[in-house]
Structure formats: structure tokens, C-alpha cells
Amino acid sequence: MEILNKKRGFLSGNDGVVRGALESGIGCAFSYPGTPATEIGEVFAEVAKETGIYFEWSVNEKIALEAAAGAAFSGVKSIVSVKHYGLNVALDSLLPLAYLSCPLVVVVTDDPGCFSSIQTEQDSRWFSKLGKIPILEPSNSQEAKEMTKEAFKIAWQYKIPVILRMSTRVCYSRSLVDFGLIIKPAKGKFKKFEFKLGAARTVELHKNILEKISEIGKLSESSKLNFIEKSEGMTGIITSGVTYEYVKEVLEKLNLKLPILKIGLCYPFPEKLVKSFLKNVCQAIVIEELDPFIEEEIRKIDSIKIHGKDVFSETGEIKPEQVLEGIAKILGITLPKPPQIEVEKRLSFLCPGCPHRSTLYAVKKVLGRKIFSGDIGCSMLGIFSPLEMQDFVVSMGASVGIGHGISKTTGEKPVIFIGDSAFFHAGMPALLNLVYNKADALVIIVDNRWTAMTGHQPNPNTGINAMQEEAKSVDIAEIAKALKADFVKSSNVYSFDQLCNDIKEAYAVKGVSVLVANGECRLVVVRNAARKGIMLPKFEIVKQDSKLEELKNFGCPAIQKEDGKWFIDKDICWGCTVCKQIVPSCIEISK
Amino acid sequence: MKDNFNLIVAGYGGQGILTATEIIVGASLKEGNDVRETELHGLAQRGGSLDCHVRFGKKIFSPLVSRGEADLIIAFEAVEALRACYYANKETIVILNSKVFRSESKLKEIVAKIEKVAKKAYVIDADKIVRAETGAITGTNIFLLGYALGKGAIPLKKESILQSIKENIRPRFIDENMRLLEKGEKSD
Ligand SMILES: Cc1ncc(C[n+]2csc(CCOP(=O)(O)OP(=O)(O)O)c2C)c(N)n1
Ligand code: SF4
Numbered sequence: 001m002e003i004l005n006k007k008r009g010f011l012s013g014n015d016g017v018v019r020g021a022l023e024s025g026i027g028c029a030f031s032y033p034g035t036p037a038t039e040i041g042e043v044f045a046e047v048a049k050e051t052g053i054y055f056e057w058s059v060n061e062k063i064a065l066e067a068a069a070g071a072a073f074s075g076v077k078s079i080v081s082v083k084h085y086g087l088n089v090a091l092d093s094l095l096p097l098a099y100l101s102c103p104l105v106v107v108v109t110d111d112p113g114c115f116s117s118i119q120t121e122q123d124s125r126w127f128s129k130l131g132k133i134p135i136l137e138p139s140n141s142q143e144a145k146e147m148t149k150e151a152f153k154i155a156w157q158y159k160i161p162v163i164l165r166m167s168t169r170v171c172y173s174r175s176l177v178d179f180g181l182i183i184k185p186a187k188g189k190f191k192k193f194e195f196k197l198g199a200a201r202t203v204e205l206h207k208n209i210l211e212k213i214s215e216i217g218k219l220s221e222s223s224k225l226n227f228i229e230k231s232e233g234m235t236g237i238i239t240s241g242v243t244y245e246y247v248k249e250v251l252e253k254l255n256l257k258l259p260i261l262k263i264g265l266c267y268p269f270p271e272k273l274v275k276s277f278l279k280n281v282c283q284a285i286v287i288e289e290l291d292p293f294i295e296e297e298i299r300k301i302d303s304i305k306i307h308g309k310d311v312f313s314e315t316g317e318i319k320p321e322q323v324l325e326g327i328a329k330i331l332g333i334t335l336p337k338p339p340q341i342e343v344e345k346r347l348s349f350l351c352p353g354c355p356h357r358s359t360l361y362a363v364k365k366v367l368g369r370k371i372f373s374g375d376i377g378c379s380m381l382g383i384f385s386p387l388e389m390q391d392f393v394v395s396m397g398a399s400v401g402i403g404h405g406i407s408k409t410t411g412e413k414p415v416i417f418i419g420d421s422a423f424f425h426a427g428m429p430a431l432l433n434l435v436y437n438k439a440d441a442l443v444i445i446v447d448n449r450w451t452a453m454t455g456h457q458p459n460p461n462t463g464i465n466a467m468q469e470e471a472k473s474v475d476i477a478e479i480a481k482a483l484k485a486d487f488v489k490s491s492n493v494y495s496f497d498q499l500c501n502d503i504k505e506a507y508a509v510k511g512v513s514v515l516v517a518n519g520e521c522r523l524v525v526v527r528n529a530a531r532k533g534i535m536l537p538k539f540e541i542v543k544q545d546s547k548l549e550e551l552k553n554f555g556c557p558a559i560q561k562e563d564g565k566w567f568i569d570k571d572i573c574w575g576c577t578v579c580k581q582i583v584p585s586c587i588e589i590s591k
Numbered sequence: 592m593k594d595n596f597n598l599i600v601a602g603y604g605g606q607g608i609l610t611a612t613e614i615i616v617g618a619s620l621k622e623g624n625d626v627r628e629t630e631l632h633g634l635a636q637r638g639g640s641l642d643c644h645v646r647f648g649k650k651i652f653s654p655l656v657s658r659g660e661a662d663l664i665i666a667f668e669a670v671e672a673l674r675a676c677y678y679a680n681k682e683t684i685v686i687l688n689s690k691v692f693r694s695e696s697k698l699k700e701i702v703a704k705i706e707k708v709a710k711k712a713y714v715i716d717a718d719k720i721v722r723a724e725t726g727a728i729t730g731t732n733i734f735l736l737g738y739a740l741g742k743g744a745i746p747l748k749k750e751s752i753l754q755s756i757k758e759n760i761r762p763r764f765i766d767e768n769m770r771l772l773e774k775g776e777k778s779d
């Protein structure tokens with residue numbers, strides 16, 4: 001593997017984090033998948049055995065963070081990696097851990113532009129102020145590695161959690177990285193520490209942590225993570241993250257020589273350094289993705305003229321051309337107008353043969369339009385045409401609670417959809433709440449055996465763990481029974497008529513009914529078949545008939561109509577048989 | 592060649608774009624370039640637009656190609672080729688598979704639009720040729736690389752690309768892919 005090379009490798013920012021952690025001597029890593037952080041966990045999983053570290057996909061981010069804290073309490077360096085709103089979930093434990101002097105490295109990946117996020121475009125740098133947690137922000141893969149090491153140094157020297165904040169483009173761009181030595185992990189030993197309860201003690205700890213931050217503030221002033229590139233220009237550029245790389249190119253392109261202050265450690269904020277930088281310029285341009293975090297800090301300490309969010313958007317990814325246009329605009333440079341190209345949007349779709357499609361379509365067919373409470377996962381794509389089902393999607397597990405609230409206040413029985421991983425993550429306590437509080441709802445748990453949307457990580461349902469060892473596979477229907485749902489049944493999504501009957505039966509029951517819709521993620525099935533050289537059947541239309549029009553509502557992307565004729569694109573038919581079950585007289589297995 | 596070469600590989604999810612990109616990255620590293628690459632993967636669903644950016648040369652900072660700065664666009668589908676023309680200028684070569692996927696647009700019109708903003712569009716029905724050759728379209732990516740190479744559009748040695756294919760493709764598919772590369776190189 002590239003990341004275990006001796007000297008150098010071509011790494012993504014996510015890889016860089018893993019290498020940096022290995023060079024810091026970590027003993028364990030924990031995560032719950034969430035893109036753009038997902039690959040950090042995947043790479044840890046891949047190298048764990050060979051490097052002697054422990055890695056797990058935890059059931060959610062809070063548990064991942066807590067496990068990492070347990071390791072740190074035992075003297076072992078540990079790291080947890082989550083996507084931006086993954087840290088929302090873990091926050092409840094992160095903040096007290098800061099009070100408890102727990103040396104942790106928390107990697108959080110923001111997603112400007114929301115390439116793989118539908119919930120929020122939040123800027124995780126604010127967690128630093130909320131929790132008094134130092135925050136480091138790399139611009140490229142080499143820095144991702146170095147700053148991970150630096151994060152461990154600060155965490156263990158000052159006994160404090162440290163956040164390494166990445167952004168999509170840093171996570172997902174690759175460049176050559178020079179390596180240091182990998183340090184072997186140490187074995188843990190839990191040493192009891194003094195732990196007292198009481199308000200006074202919590203206030204005391206709060207005071208301690210402020211003192212620490214003030215100490216680390218001194219470090220921030222002299223840290224090599226914050227550096228100035230001197231130049232004669234009277235406009236100074238202050239930047240952080242990937243936009244630093246764009247600034248370098250843009251200045252070259254415009255043939256401008258402007259001083260740059262690059263900020264890698266933005267909390268505690270290096271006030272003195274910034275002031276000294278501003279002394280030599282007449283105005284500053286602050287270029288940072290998402291919120292005006294650095295800009296606001298500067299406005300607090302200096303009255304110099306600043307351009308920032310007046311020019312560079314607070315939403316979306318900042319691209320190199322926007323840095324070019326922004327700097328040009330501020331400096332009064334005119335650029336040629338680029339040609340405009342209009343292109344249709346292309347939406348993602350549920351895979352051919354996807355278990356969610358079969359389930360969603362069956363529900364709509366049997367029950368008509370109900371209140372459809374949606375959850376996070378591949379099933380979200382059921383929002384698009386032709387299914388157009390879920391009325392909303394909020395966060396992992398939220399489908400259950402929100403559906404509950406709607407049914408309590410409207411008296412209507414909602415249909416709640418949730419995937420297996422989301423069910424384990426936050427759906428289980430929510431289902432318990434439904435039972436306890438006498439809800440009237442149908443909960444359909446689509447059990448595709450994997451955490452699919454983030455790229456098929458195993459979960460408590462899969463039968464293997466992150467390190468590819470055999471693991472227990474829990475039975476979701478048994479869980480629902482144990483939670484005392486009023487009706488529980490499992491159904492196979494590929495036996496279409498039976499599935500329809502089961503939906504009808506489940507919905508008719510008053511109270512909490514749970515239908516576990518079983519069907520392995522079709523993409524996994526197809527990949528495994530290809531690996532083993534097994535040919536899955538392909539289907540074809542054998543008779544043109546008006547009945548085929550129904551397939552429009554089903555929406556398998558392999559089934560298409562051209563010049564009035566239906567056909568199945570064999571390149572992408574994944575042989576699930578459901579179309580044949582819907583229109584049996586017109587479709588056959590193709591020979 | 593200018594100091595830096597900017598390449599976009601575009602298509603939609605599930606077309607083997609990442610492998611094609613990997614091969615070019617491997618080849619450009621072999622030739623001692625500074626290389627930066629970026630693509631957004633990590634999501635499982637199919638069908639969404641996908642573009643990979645590869646930049647190589649003396650010293651690269653930005654992993655993203657800037658608007659209007661691509662030297663070459665290799666597109667696996669026509670609508671995606673047009674989308675990638677955001678990165679095109681009057682010197683850009685566009686290599687494109689003639690497939691139009693899940694769209695009402697007509698190939699001819701798309702190509703006309705591309706030729707308005709780029710220097711030249713080379714259009715080929717790669718899926719058809721590859722299917723005739725191998726029975727499936729999984730090899731379209733390598734075929735298109737060969738096609739681009741044949742048009743002199745990739746400033747890398749064929750040797751480095753061959754070597755990189757060997758390192759990036761599962762052993763039992765190497766021979767087939769070598770054939771597809773050759774076939775692509777010789778296609779008009
Ligand atoms: C708090 C939080 N963590 C992680 C994610 C990222 N995420 C989006 S979809 C998904 C997978 C859901 O898996 P599952 O419920 O099994 O549905 P599937 O995609 O397999 O159908 C994850 C982890 C998220 N949206 N929110
Ligand atoms: S990855 Fe699996 S669960 Fe997700 S859309 Fe494809 S088949 Fe469905």
C-alpha cells in the first residue's frame with residue numbers, strides 16, 4: 001500500500017491523516033462512516049492488521065469518540081474521524097472530555113459545496129470556541145500528515161482534545177507526500193485519576209481549560225503552522241485551507257507579488273502574528289471557505305480595511321477561478337469574460353435492482369400517498385422522480401421521531417423509512433420511544449446489510465467487522481420484537497407480491513408496526529458476482545404492450561423507452577427480477 | 592508543452608473514470624512530474640456527474656483545474672463532455688465517447704456546442720467498438736485513453752501508460768486492456 005511506503009507516497013488528504021497518525025504512534029482509531037471523512041476509516045481498516053493498530057466502525061460517532069477517549073484515558077494515542085455533522089452527534093461527550101483533560105485527536109471534515117451532504121453546510125471551526133478546543137486546518141496532503149502529528153503533540157502535551165479540520169477538497173485531492181517513520185503502538189494501562197463530582201469542580205475545570213487555551217495561544221503565535229510569505233505589495237492576503245493553494249496560483253497568473261499569511265492553527269487565534277502582518281499593508285483580503293471565522297477575529301483586533309465575505313461566498317466551495325475573480329475585482333483588474341455553457345443537470349439514481357426501489361414502489365402502490373418520513377441513506381434517492389416519496393429527510397434516525405410527532409398531532413399513520421445503519425445509529429432509541437409512547441406508525445427498516453451510501457462499510461448487521469473479522473450479525477426483527485413493537489414481520493424485497501401483502505398487513509395494524517424489508521444492496525451483489533465470475537441474469541422486453549407504461553412509475557434506470565419502444569439496457573440491468581414480477585407477460589430472462 | 596498540463600476526465604458514476612485517472616496519474620508520476628489530482632468519490636450511488644482533475648508539470652499548487660484552463664478533456668459520455676467544457680478554451684482538445692445517457696439531447700447538437708468553446712472534438716463510439724471486442728463495455732475507459740494517445744493529446748510516453756496499466760489493472764484483465772489501448776490508439 002502506498003501509505004505504508006518507506007519514503008514517499010501519492011496521498012489524498014485523508015490518507016495523509018492516516019499516515020500522520022501512524023507516524024505519531026497511535027494505537028487505535030474509531031469512526032462512523034460519513035463522507036468526506038469516510039476514507040480515513042477505510043484506510044485505517046486496511047492498514048490496521050499490518051501496523052498493529054486497532055480500528056473499528058463504531059455504531060455512531062458519539063460511541064466512536066467515547067471509545068477513543070477510553071483509549072486515551074488508558075494512555076494510548078487514539079484518533080476519531082467524522083464528517084461535519086457527525087461531530088454534532090459526538091459533541092455531547094467531546095465537550096466534557098475537554099474539561100477532563102482527555103488528549104484526543106478529532107478529525108472533522110467539512111463539506112463546502114455539500115458534495116456528499118444534504119443536511120447542513122456547517123463550518124466546524126466554531127466547535128473550537130464552543131468547547132475551547134484547538135483547531136488545526138491543513139491545505140494539502142503533506143500538511144494533513146504533518147498537522148495530524150502536530151495535533152497529537154498538542155493534545156498530549158497540554159492534555160486536551162484537538163480538532164483537525166479538513167474540507168472536501170483537501171480530503172479528496174492527492175499529491176506527493178514525504179514520509180517520516182511509523183511508530184509502533186503502545187499497550188494501554190488505565191491509571192486511576194482523581195475524579196470529583198460537583199458544580200464547583202466543573203467551574204474549576206472550566207477555568208483550567210481557559211488557562212490551557214491561553215498557553216496554547218502563545219504557541220499559536222510562534223507555530224510554524226501559521227506562516228508569512230513576505231512580499232512588497234501593500235495588499236496582504238490571509239488565507240487558510242485549500243484556498244491557500246489557489247492563492248499561490250492566482251498570484252502567479254496575475255503576476256502579482258503580495259504578502260501572504262497562511263493560518264493553519266486558527267484557534268487559539270494568533271493575534272500578535274496577524275497584527276504584525278497587517279502593520280506592513282494597507283488592506284487585507286481574507287480568503288476562507290464557509291463562515292468568516294478568521295475575518296471576524298481580525299475585525300476584532302484591527303481596524304484595517306478588510307475584504308472577505310463581501311467578495312468570497314459564504315456558501316459553496318470556493319474554486320480557484322473565484323479566488324482569481326475576487327482578487328482581480330478588489331484590485332481593479334479586468335478579466336476576459338468566460339463563455340457561458342448551459343448543461344442539463346444529472347441526478348443520481350437508485351441503482352438498478354436496488355432494494356429501496358422495490359420497497360418504496362411497493363409502498364406507494366399498496367398504500368397510495370401517505371405521510372412518508374424519510375431518513376438518511378440511499379433510500380433518499382426515492383425523493384426524485386418517478387417515486388417522489390419522502391416528504392422530508394432530516395438526519396440519521398430522525399425519520400422515526402418526526403413521524404411520531406406528526407402522527408401524534410394529526411392522527412394520521414405515517415410510513416417511516418430507515419436503513420439498517422441509520423437504525424443502529426439513532427433509530428433504535430427512537431423506535432423504543434414510539435413503543436413506550438403508544439405511537440401509531442409503520443416503520444419500514446430496509447435491511448440491505450451494509451452502510452451502503454457511504455461506500456458499503458460493514459455494520460452490526462453484516463457479519464464482519466471493519467478489520468474483516470467475523471462478527472455477530474444482529475437480527476433487526478428480533479430487536480423490534482424485544483422493543484415490543486405491536487407487529488413485526490420480515491419480508492423479502494425481491495418477492496414483490498408477498499412484499500405488497502406484508503405492507504398492507506403491517507399498515508392495517510394499529511400501533512407500532514415494523515416491517516423489515518430484506519434485500520442485500522444490489523451493488524454489493526453485483527460486485528461480488530463479478531469477483532467470482534458469476535453471471536447474473538439479464539432481462540429483456542419480449543412484447544411491446546401498454547402495460548409496460550407502469551414501469552415508468554417504477555423507475556429502474558435500465559428500463560428505457562426510445563422512439564416509442566421499451567427496451568432494457570443490458571449493460572446496466574442487474575437482474576433483480578422485479579420488473580418481470582410487475583409486468584410478467586412482457587419481460588423474460590434474456591438468453 | 593506548457594509548464595503544466597491540465598486534464599479533465601469526465602463521465603458519470605460507474606463508468607471506470609477513476610481507473611482511467613489512476614493510470615494517467617501513475618504514468619505522469621513515473622515521468623518525474625509534480626502531480627496533483629482531485630476527484631470526489633466515496634458515495635455509492637450511480638448516475639451522478641463525475642469529473643476527475645489531473646494536473647502535472649513542474650510545480651502544482653491547486654488540485655483543481657481552473658475554469659477555461661483544461662488542455663485535454665476525456666469524456667465518457669456526451670452530456671458530461673459538454674459539462675466539462677466549463678474547463679475548455681480555444682486550445683482544448685475534447686475526446687468523447689458518442690454515448691448520450693438518459694438525456695433527450697442529440698449528439699450532433701452537443702458536439703456543435705463543444706466545438707464552439709474548444710479547439711476540436713474527437714468523437715468515437717467507444718462503447719460499440721469495445722463491446723464488439725470484449726462483449727462488455729467495462730474496457731471503454733482504457734480504449735478512450737488509447738484513442739487520446741493516438742491523437743497525440745496526452746503528453747506522456749506510451750511506455751509509461753502501459754507500465755501504469757500493468758500496475759493498476761487486475762492481472763487477468765491486463766492483456767485485454769493492452770489490446771484495447773492499441774485498438775483505441777489506431778482508431779480514427
Ligand atoms: C451523523 C451522520 N453521520 C454520518 C452520515 C453519513 N451517512 C449518510 S448516509 C449513511 C449510510 C446510511 O446507511 P443505511 O442506513 O444502512 O442506509 P443505506 O445507505 O445502506 O441504504 C451515512 C453513514 C450522516 N448523514 N450523518
Ligand atoms: S448502493 Fe445499494 S442500496 Fe445504494 S442505491 Fe445502490 S443498490 Fe441501492
Ligand code: SF4
Binds near residue numbers: 352557559572575576
Ligand atoms: S431485472 Fe428489471 S428491474 Fe431489475 S435491474 Fe434488470 S431491468 Fe431493472
